Amino acid sequence: MILALGSAADDTFLHLLERLRAADGAGRRVAAVDVVHLALAGSFRLDPRDPASGTLRVGDVEVPWGEVSGVWVRLPELASGAPDDEGRRLVTGVRAALATAVHGLRVPVVNPPLVEPSNASKVAHLLSLARRTGLAVPESCLTDEPDRAAAFVAEHGGDVIYKGASSAKTWVRRWDPARDPARLPLIADTPVLFQRRVDGPDVRVHVAAGDLHAERIDCPAVDYRLAPPGTVFAPAQVPERIARACRDLSAALDAPLLGVDFKVEAATGEWFLLEANAMPCFEGYDRRAGGAISASLVRYLTGAPQRPARPGRSTGGAD
Amino acid sequence: MLLLVALDGDPWAPVLSRVAQEAGTEVRLVDDLRELRFDVRVDRRGNPRCAVRTVRGDVPEGIVFRGGTVLAQDGGFGGSEHLAAWWALLAAFDGPVVNRPTRHGPLLTVDRLRTRRAAGVGVSAWTLREPWPAVPASRAVPAVTVVRRAADHRPVAPSGPDGCSFVADETLEVIESTAATVLWVLIAGERFLVPAGKGTLDLPGEAADRLRRILEPDLPALARLVVEFDREGDCRVLDADPLPGTDLLGEAVQDAASAVLACVTRGAAP
Numbered sequence: 001m002i003l004a005l006g007s008a009a010d011d012t013f014l015h016l017l018e019r020l021r022a023a024d025g026a027g028r029r030v031a032a033v034d035v036v037h038l039a040l041a042g043s044f045r046l047d048p049r050d051p052a053s054g055t056l057r058v059g060d061v062e063v064p065w066g067e068v069s070g071v072w073v074r075l076p077e078l079a080s081g082a083p084d085d086e087g088r089r090l091v092t093g094v095r096a097a098l099a100t101a102v103h104g105l106r107v108p109v110v111n112p113p114l115v116e117p118s119n120a121s122k123v124a125h126l127l128s129l130a131r132r133t134g135l136a137v138p139e140s141c142l143t144d145e146p147d148r149a150a151a152f153v154a155e156h157g158g159d160v161i162y163k164g165a166s167s168a169k170t171w172v173r174r175w176d177p178a179r180d181p182a183r184l185p186l187i188a189d190t191p192v193l194f195q196r197r198v199d200g201p202d203v204r205v206h207v208a209a210g211d212l213h214a215e216r217i218d219c220p221a222v223d224y225r226l227a228p229p230g231t232v233f234a235p236a237q238v239p240e241r242i243a244r245a246c247r248d249l250s251a252a253l254d255a256p257l258l259g260v261d262f263k264v265e266a267a268t269g270e271w272f273l274l275e276a277n278a279m280p281c282f283e284g285y286d287r288r289a290g291g292a293i294s295a296s297l298v299r300y301l302t303g304a305p306q307r308p309a310r311p312g313r314s315t316g317g318a319d
Numbered sequence: 320m321l322l323l324v325a326l327d328g329d330p331w332a333p334v335l336s337r338v339a340q341e342a343g344t345e346v347r348l349v350d351d352l353r354e355l356r357f358d359v360r361v362d363r364r365g366n367p368r369c370a371v372r373t374v375r376g377d378v379p380e381g382i383v384f385r386g387g388t389v390l391a392q393d394g395g396f397g398g399s400e401h402l403a404a405w406w407a408l409l410a411a412f413d414g415p416v417v418n419r420p421t422r423h424g425p426l427l428t429v430d431r432l433r434t435r436r437a438a439g440v441g442v443s444a445w446t447l448r449e450p451w452p453a454v455p456a457s458r459a460v461p462a463v464t465v466v467r468r469a470a471d472h473r474p475v476a477p478s479g480p481d482g483c484s485f486v487a488d489e490t491l492e493v494i495e496s497t498a499a500t501v502l503w504v505l506i507a508g509e510r511f512l513v514p515a516g517k518g519t520l521d522l523p524g525e526a527a528d529r530l531r532r533i534l535e536p537d538l539p540a541l542a543r544l545v546v547e548f549d550r551e552g553d554c555r556v557l558d559a560d561p562l563p564g565t566d567l568l569g570e571a572v573q574d575a576a577s578a579v580l581a582c583v584t585r586g587a588a589p
Contacts, residue, residue, distance in 0.1 A: 038447075039490075045451070047444035047493075054449070093470035093490035097445040100430045104442060114434045118422045120399070123359055123367075123407035128422040130365020137365050142407050143358035148370075152360075166403035168396050189353060190397055191404040254436070272363075 001067045002301055003056075004032040005098060006074040013074045015283035016110075019294040020072060020301065028070070028302045031063045036078055039094040040087065046097075048104030070301035071109045074279060075099055110209075110297055111255045116278045120167045122193055125275065132252060133245040135273040138198055138263070144191040146184035156196045161222055165193045172223040197222070200266035203236050205243075206282055207250035207258040208293045209300035214238045215285050216264075233288050242271050249276055256300055257282070257293075320345045321583060322371075322379035324405075326387035330565045331541070331576070335383060338576040344584065347373055350388055352401045359411045367411035381583035383541075384409055384418040386426055386562045415583045417540040418561065426561035427539045439533035441547065441557040445469060447490040461495035465545075465558070468492075494557050498547035504530065505563060506542045508578035512571065519571040529554050540582045 002020055006013030020030045033056065038044070042058030052066030075095050082088040099113035119125040123142045130137045141152040142165055153160050158177055164170035174197065202217040202224050216236035217224045224231060238246070242262070250258040259280025263272045286293040321344050325332040336346045349355065357371040372378045388405060406420050423431045432440045467474045469490040504522060505512045511522035511530060522530070530546065531538055533556055543563035548554045565572045 043448035045444070045446040045449035048442050049444070089468075089470045090489055093468060094447060096430070097447070097469040097490045097492065100433050100443070101445055103433055103436065112434065114430070116422070117424045118406075118420075121403035121406035121410075123361060124403075124410045124420060124422075126361055127365060127367055127407075127410055130361075132422075136363045137361060139363055140361040141358055142404060144352070144404070145356045145358055148358040152358075164396075164400055164403075165407065166399035168399045190400050191352070191357075 001063065002028050002030045002070045002072065003063055003068045004030060004072040005035060005102075006033075006072070007036060007076065007078055008034045010074055010076060012281045012283050013072075015286065016072055016294050016297060019291065019298055023298045023302060031061050033058055033061060033063070035075060035094055035098065036081075036091055039090040046101050048101065051105065065105070068105065068107055069303070070107050071102055071105065072297075072301060073098070073102055073109060073111070073113060075113050076279070108256070108301055108303075110257050110301060111278050113279075115253045115255050116276065119275060119277060122163075122165055122167075122275070126273075129249070129273055129276055133249060133273060135242070135245055136270060138272050138274070139196040141194045142191055143194070144187050144189075146187060149184055149187060149192070149194055150181065152194050159197045159199075160194050161197045162192050162194045165191055171226070174222045198263035198265050198272050200264045203238070203262040203264055203271070204285055205236075205238055205246050205260045205262065206280065206285060206293050207246050207256075207260065208296035209256045210247060210250070211292075211296040212238060212243055212246060213285070213289050213293050213296070215288065235289070239271065245273075253278060257297060259285075320347055320377045320379050321580075322373075322382045323348045323385070324350070324382065324388060325385035326350050329385050329387065331385060334565060334572055334576045335580060338573060339580055342577075342580070342584070344580070345377075347377055347379070349373070352388060352404055355408075357404075357408055359407045361411075367413075369408060369411040369413060371408060371412065379414065381415045382409065382412060382417070383579070383583060384416065384425075386418065417579060417583060421537050423537060427534070427537050427542055427559050428561060429556065429559040431537065432534075432556060432559065435537075437533055437537075437556075439529070439555050441494065441496065441555045444493045444495075445490055446487070446493065448486060448488060450486045451491075451493060459497040461497050462499075463494075463496040463501045463547075465494040466491055467494075494545075496547045496557060498549050498555075500548040501557070502546055502548065503567065504544045504546050505568065505575060506530075506539055506544065507575035508540055508580075508582045510575070510578045512568075512575060514567050514569075517569040517571075519568060519575070526552065526554060530556070541579050 004017045017032055038058045044056035045054035046065055047053055054065050056063040079088040079091040082091050102109050103112050118128045126137050143149050153175055158175055160175040161172050163172045203214055205214045214236040216234050219231040221228045246260050255278040259277040259282055261274040282293055321339050323346055339346045354374055355371055360368040406425050409416050410420050423435055469492045502513050511527040512519040513522055543560040544556055545558040546554050546556055568575055
């Protein structure tokens with residue numbers, strides 16, 4: 001049995017759930033559990049020393065832990081949506097327990113939660129990634145001092161972007177010399193992360209159970225998530241050194257699914273590592289790749305035999 | 320100057336301040352990132368460079384981070400940004416830091432040890448609205464049972480007809496030990512202290528070395544562990560509290576504070 005633990009309000013969770021259900025031919029039943037529903041109205045007991053002794057129950061779903069052969073789990077922050085303190089405590093408790101407990105199950109898990117908590121701090125994350133991979137990263141400055149921020153901007157001739165320092169979603173903005181110098185004093189209350197702008201396309205590499213799926217994004221905006229008209233998504237070739245680093249990172253983090261973001265400098269061809277996300281929203285990339293990412297994950301979770309990669313989809317290892 | 324980052328009411332802050340000042344070290348106590356001016360630079364090879372000073376212009380030579388800061392406790396956007404900045408600053412600071420974050424997180428917890436699958440870490444179990452069996456048929460009767468809320472790790476007293484079997488309307492974490500000996504151990508700098516009477520004793524070197532191996536690379540300079548020891552002398556960590564109080568230390572609190580500060584003043588903090 002494949003256990004899917006997540007939120008019914010999370011498109012990424014539902015995307016792979018749908019693929020897992022469609023792959024019923026692999027002979028595995030899929031049990032889907034909404035974590036908030038579990039917290040408010042379900043029950044479970046899980047003792048990793050003796051998984052067969054416990055069962056998870058919610059609604060008409062019953063999951064004996066001993067029959068679980070694979071887990072698809074996404075546990076985003078859900079407690080803030082609860083209507084009161086009691087609800088927040090219930091959801092926080094279930095989330096904390098499951099995030100730790102699934103590490104004790106000896107079955108394939110996509111992804112064991114909390115394996116890369118450092119991306120709650122973009123700079124700490126960048127330091128960790130650079131140390132682990134040896135890959136280049138964009139020159140960065142996190143500061144609450146307007147003078148130091150201005151000095152960093154000047155060092156890079158004004159060709160700088162800025163964004164938030166945490167994993168909270170912020171839009172990347174390009175430094176605007178007409179508007180931004182007057183706003184610099186605001187950073188004294190909340191520090192801001194400045195980075196040299198790497199002029200060139202973005203590349204998102206997904207490692208999925210050891211398979212590599214890469215997409216290049218050419219976008220007229222500084223933040224391609226805005227996807228303005230003229231944005232072009234296309235399968236990408238990944239240099240061998242980058243492919244190896246991505247696979248090594250996925251293995252080292254114990255994250256079978258890893259979304260790794262790069263910028264490729266147009267003038268030099270150099271790859272700059274931005275982020276490695278162990279809980280990526282990958283469904284858009286997967287759809288454009290014809291389901292190749294989810295197919296890798298379904299194989300991993302169901303133990304189905306590997307099928308030959310379709311030409312043009314196995315994008316790792318080219319130099 | 321030593322920067323001591325702690326919220327008002329932190330039990331270690333006055334002890335650490337006093338011991339540091341008695342040793343001739345100036346201390347600045349802050350509880351808000353806005354009391355500092357800093358920048359953290361990263362070059363293209365990922366090498367950090369960090370400059371930090373207080374708003375009064377004092378430059379710290381070492382930092383003791385006790386976890387709590389005013390805005391970082393706010394669950395909103397500002398809190399996330401301040402916590403992220405603290406994490407970056409402490410990771411990049413080139414002087415000694417007590418509670419320097421690793422890639423596994425800013426503070427050591429037993430969950431962090433579990434998620435990195437560290438060897439020598441005890442197993443927990445969890446239950447939500449399901450009865451916890453009084454005596455599991457498959458295992459020895461536990462000598463120690465700790466029950467706490469999964470949401471915040473606050474201990475709760477098991478309730479049930481015989482005081483052992485229990486069921487609750489929230490997720491509980493159950494830690495059981497069948498070992499002959501379960502002790503709490505305070506890591507204070509390079510010392511591993513266990514309570515003894517009004518004071519403490521140092522854990523024997525071999526046991527301390529075992530604990531060091533379990534905790535590496537997350538060995539903290541100040542934390543409280545709950546550790547079980549079997550008859551062969553092997554040990555497992557059952558729990559780790561990165562922000563321990565001073566309550567069980569008695570008169571040994573001064574020695575413990577000195578040991579913590581020795582890390583900062585010697586530059587030997589992990």
